[in-house]
Amino acid sequence: AQTVTQSQPEMSVQEAETVTLSCTYDTSENNYYLFWYKQPPSRQMILVIRQEAYKQQNATENRFSVNFQKAAKSFSLKISDSQLGDTAMYFCAFKAGGTSYGKLTFGQGTILTVHP
Amino acid sequence: SQTIHQWPATLVQPVGSPLSLECTVEGTSNPNLYWYRQAAGRGLQLLFYSIGIDQISSEVPQNLSASRPQDRQFILSSKKLLLSDSGFYLCACNTGLEQFFGPGTRLTVL
Numbered sequence: 001a002q003t004v005t006q007s008q009p010e011m012s013v014q015e016a017e018t019v020t021l022s023c024t025y026d027t028s029e030n031n032y033y034l035f036w037y038k039q040p041p042s043r044q045m046i047l048v049i050r051q052e053a054y055k056q057q058n059a060t061e062n063r064f065s066v067n068f069q070k071a072a073k074s075f076s077l078k079i080s081d082s083q084l085g086d087t088a089m090y091f092c093a094f095k096a097g098g099t100s101y102g103k104l105t106f107g108q109g110t111i112l113t114v115h116p
Numbered sequence: 117s118q119t120i121h122q123w124p125a126t127l128v129q130p131v132g133s134p135l136s137l138e139c140t141v142e143g144t145s146n147p148n149l150y151w152y153r154q155a156a157g158r159g160l161q162l163l164f165y166s167i168g169i170d171q172i173s174s175e176v177p178q179n180l181s182a183s184r185p186q187d188r189q190f191i192l193s194s195k196k197l198l199l200s201d202s203g204f205y206l207c208a209c210n211t212g213l214e215q216f217f218g219p220g221t222r223l224t225v226l
Contacts, residue, residue: 033213043204045160045217052213091159095215101167102148102210103175108159 002027002094006107013082014115020067021077021110023092031097034068034075035104040088048090051075053097082114118143120218122207128224135180135194137221139207142188147209149190151182154204154220166190197225 013019036048092107119142152160164182207218
């Protein structure tokens with residue numbers, strides 16, 4: 001079974017600054033995928049970024065990028081030029097490849113507050 | 117792209133009453149479907165998943181059940197609600213490598 005750990009229950013950052021959210025996971029799988037989801041106050045889950053484990057290059061989506069350290073089983077999210085609209089709960093999630101039926105295992109989340 | 121509908125958006129039910137939450141998906145066929153519960157605004161717990169009509173797998177023992185009578189319809193039910201069933205319920209579907217979520221149902225059991 002997989003576990004996902006987010007050790008930062010809450011984080012805060014000033015607008016336009018950079019913040020990094022941490023995530024570690026434990027698995028015996030070699031083929032898997034990692035995700036960061038954002039849940040704003042509306043509670044709609046929004047996919048932020050995806051990383052395939054077989055790819056060495058870190059994924060990037062505009063102001064969002066990841067630092068994927070496969071050997072360390074670490075998957076952190078960096079948000080650059082933080083905006084007020086980035087205020088949300090952020091979840092790290094793991095999905096095994098193969099016949100896992102696409103099931104996701106989530107961390108407990110990090111509440112991020114962006115201050116003006 | 118797919119769209120996921122859930123209803124109702126909010127529900128307040130007394131302990132011991134039945135429950136039926138519905139999820140429908142548009143824009144995709146033969147999706148894998150999932151029910152998650154989020155308690156107290158924290159992590160999501162997978163309750164059920166389905167890879168096809170009438171094919172349901174339960175991830176945790178509980179007071180709830182799920183059914184999939186049609187390809188793009190997924191229903192979460194209970195015969196008698198418990199206080200501990202309160203939470204935010206999310207339906208999701210897989211599209212390729214990614215999983216997308218519906219808007220959720222907030223259930224309060226009193």
